[in-house]
Amino acid sequence: MITLAHITLHHHIYLGLVLFFIGLFGVFYRKNILVVLMCIELMLNAVNLILIATSQYYADLNGQITAFFVMTIASAEAGVGLALAVQAYKRFKTIDTQLFNRFRG
Amino acid sequence: MGEDIFSSVINTVKIVIIFLFMVHMVPLLVWVERRASAFMQNRFGPNRVGPFGLTQLLADLVKFIFKEDFASSKTNKFYFYLAPVLAIIPVALAFGSLPLSSPIYIDSFQLFGYSLGPYLFEIRSFPMDVGIIFVFGVSSLAVYSLLLAGWSSGSKFSLLGALRASAQAISYELALSLSLLGVLILFNTFSFDQIIEMQNQSLNFQFFSKEIKINFLPNWGIFYQPLGALLLFVALFAEANRLPFDLPEAEAELVAGYHTEYGGIKIIIFYMGEYGHMLVASSLMVILYFGGYNLYPLLNEEILQSWLLPNFSLTATSLLTSLILFLCFFLKVLFFLWVFIWVRWTLPRFRYDQLMDLGWKTLLPWSLFNAIATAVVIWLVNWGNA
Amino acid sequence: MTPFLFYTLSFLALYGALNTIFRKNPITCAMHLALTMVALAGLFFNIGAYFIAGVQLVVYAGAVMVLFVMVVMLFDNKQTSETKDNKHMAVKVFISVFMLGILSGVIPHSTGFTNKIVAPEVTPTKSLATLLFSDYVLFFEWIGVLLMIVAVGVVLLSRSEDS
Numbered sequence: 001m002i003t004l005a006h007i008t009l010h011h012h013i014y015l016g017l018v019l020f021f022i023g024l025f026g027v028f029y030r031k032n033i034l035v036v037l038m039c040i041e042l043m044l045n046a047v048n049l050i051l052i053a054t055s056q057y058y059a060d061l062n063g064q065i066t067a068f069f070v071m072t073i074a075s076a077e078a079g080v081g082l083a084l085a086v087q088a089y090k091r092f093k094t095i096d097t098q099l100f101n102r103f104r105g
Numbered sequence: 106m107g108e109d110i111f112s113s114v115i116n117t118v119k120i121v122i123i124f125l126f127m128v129h130m131v132p133l134l135v136w137v138e139r140r141a142s143a144f145m146q147n148r149f150g151p152n153r154v155g156p157f158g159l160t161q162l163l164a165d166l167v168k169f170i171f172k173e174d175f176a177s178s179k180t181n182k183f184y185f186y187l188a189p190v191l192a193i194i195p196v197a198l199a200f201g202s203l204p205l206s207s208p209i210y211i212d213s214f215q216l217f218g219y220s221l222g223p224y225l226f227e228i229r230s231f232p233m234d235v236g237i238i239f240v241f242g243v244s245s246l247a248v249y250s251l252l253l254a255g256w257s258s259g260s261k262f263s264l265l266g267a268l269r270a271s272a273q274a275i276s277y278e279l280a281l282s283l284s285l286l287g288v289l290i291l292f293n294t295f296s297f298d299q300i301i302e303m304q305n306q307s308l309n310f311q312f313f314s315k316e317i318k319i320n321f322l323p324n325w326g327i328f329y330q331p332l333g334a335l336l337l338f339v340a341l342f343a344e345a346n347r348l349p350f351d352l353p354e355a356e357a358e359l360v361a362g363y364h365t366e367y368g369g370i371k372i373i374i375f376y377m378g379e380y381g382h383m384l385v386a387s388s389l390m391v392i393l394y395f396g397g398y399n400l401y402p403l404l405n406e407e408i409l410q411s412w413l414l415p416n417f418s419l420t421a422t423s424l425l426t427s428l429i430l431f432l433c434f435f436l437k438v439l440f441f442l443w444v445f446i447w448v449r450w451t452l453p454r455f456r457y458d459q460l461m462d463l464g465w466k467t468l469l470p471w472s473l474f475n476a477i478a479t480a481v482v483i484w485l486v487n488w489g490n491a
Numbered sequence: 492m493t494p495f496l497f498y499t500l501s502f503l504a505l506y507g508a509l510n511t512i513f514r515k516n517p518i519t520c521a522m523h524l525a526l527t528m529v530a531l532a533g534l535f536f537n538i539g540a541y542f543i544a545g546v547q548l549v550v551y552a553g554a555v556m557v558l559f560v561m562v563v564m565l566f567d568n569k570q571t572s573e574t575k576d577n578k579h580m581a582v583k584v585f586i587s588v589f590m591l592g593i594l595s596g597v598i599p600h601s602t603g604f605t606n607k608i609v610a611p612e613v614t615p616t617k618s619l620a621t622l623l624f625s626d627y628v629l630f631f632e633w634i635g636v637l638l639m640i641v642a643v644g645v646v647l648l649s650r651s652e653d654s
């Protein structure tokens with residue numbers, strides 16, 4: 001039962017879900033590689049919110065450890081993604097995702 | 106906020122006073138800086154307006170406030186005005202979470218027919234269990250102000266300064282947090298209160314199941330972590346963008362770096378951010394390595410209470426204790442602020458590659474070494490009693 | 492934890508997220524994403540996960556987003572204009588909203604994942620560290636190896652070709 005006056009675990013989960021799908025829609029909708037990467041970060045953050053809220057409310061620390069690992073992987077992913085974006089910009093002078101149409105295997 | 110109206114009011118007033126204290130240190134520090142630089146370079150410095158030129162800053166402030174609020178046509182207005190605000194918020198948050206003095210105990214009393222109390226007020230804006238993480242978390246947000254200031258100005262010099270500043274901040278943040286690891290391993294906590302409490306005793310440690318105690322020395326972090334303290338201080342210099350690390354505003358190359366296009370009241374707010382950063386850095390050094398507000402063999406809460414309690418009431422004793430310990434803390438912080446100013450007018454600026462080399466090839470390996478060595482030594486020394 | 496704080500922070504997070512995907516200028520997007528991350532850090536503080544909140548501030552808001560802002564500033568703003576592609580917009584909206592609807596509808600009825608209403612206690616950092624360095628120590632080591640590989644890879648990637 002969701003009420004407005006008392007904050008429960010489900011409030012956090014709904015917030016996380018909404019943030020996740022905003023991020024997912026952003027990945028579909030935007031064409032700028034940098035913004036697409038940002039949307040992926042947003043999705044990872046939303047997952048982290050759900051993990052941490054569940055871990056706190058269930059008093060089970062495994063969720064927080066997972067969130068910690070997610071953060072580490074996300075920072076690595078951002079580093080590689082940005083380096084790739086910079087290289088793509090240097091070579092093709094654009095960072096639009098339409099760029100990928102030019103790749104032929 | 107507090108359980109009743111009285112404590113809420115006191116807590117609000119406390120937050121405002123701590124913020125105002127930080128802001129009011131800025132003119133004082135600017136004055137000290139100008140006088141000190143003048144004496145070091147065999148000049149007079151400001152000495153006409155008021156005694157020792159003390160009111161020169163007031164005159165400057167009036168000039169700054171009445172200057173035209175200018176923004177060139179190429180600026181992105183919103184971020185241009187947001188950047189100075191972002192410069193001061195992280196510093197104010199970080200300073201607010203530092204314990205400045207011993208808590209004040211107020212005995213129960215009567216006011217307008219209501220009986221109130223007893224209360225215990227901490228001398229900090231908000232209590233925070235994970236003090237160190239919070240301080241580093243919020244101060245890592247300060248980079249946004251530099252980046253936005255540089256980018257929104259629409260000027261090449263500003264943008265170059267901003268990029269330099271952020272690269273420098275990210276590089277030195279690593280060395281900063283790694284050099285802290287030693288002291289964290291040593292005291293085994295993140296909380297400032299516990300760190301101060303553990304330094305408030307005579308120097309004692311276990312040496313292969315033998316208890317060693319030196320009575321005339323306090324249990325300060327600096328005696329265990331001299332290398333860590335040095336590395337942290339250097340990294341804090343770089344984070345505060347002070348000379349010799351002020352590459353972001355190297356005037357020979359970049360005019361004035363990220364705040365080239367700023368003037369009037371906006372630049373004053375940037376100065377507040379910079380000097381506030383110095384204040385936070387000095388307070389961190391004092392709290393982590395120099396015993397915080399206590400001066401163990403001479404001055405701490407118990408000693409002061411044993412002097413004052415026979416003559417004053419409980420509340421008055423607590424107030425006086427807090428005041429005296431605050432002065433003690435303040436003197437220690439002033440010493441480190443003086444070192445900041447002293448170094449600025451002594452050392453020349455690094456070249457950019459030297460700066461990056463120092464960060465990545467010197468500070469980072471040494472702070473890693475410091476952390477590992479501390480962990481190994483603590484493990485070895487506690488061999489028998491684990 | 493007060494409902495007021497939760498609603499303020501979640502409003503800020505949603506506002507930041509929506510602006511991230513709908514604003515034109517990549518810098519504006521990045522700043523709004525940073526706002527979302529700071530708001531989420533506030534939520535973590537609010538439910539008592541202090542350590543993770545601090546890490547969220549340092550890693551996400553302080554390092555990852557700064558990197559994003561830096562890279563965006565390096566690109567010329569005029570050349571990063573996006574093509575407008577409104578093909579299959581109905582499909583995109585449908586997938587996002589439909590999956591959100593399904594998941595939100597399922598959660599209240601799931602067994603084994605019941606709602607908790609008791610306000611959580613503050614997690615002691617020490618127990619988190621104990622768990623990280625006992626049960627998860629192998630993962631921790633592998634994460635270190637992964638970061639090393641990533642660091643080397645990024646250096647290789649971002650070297651210019653003529654050098």
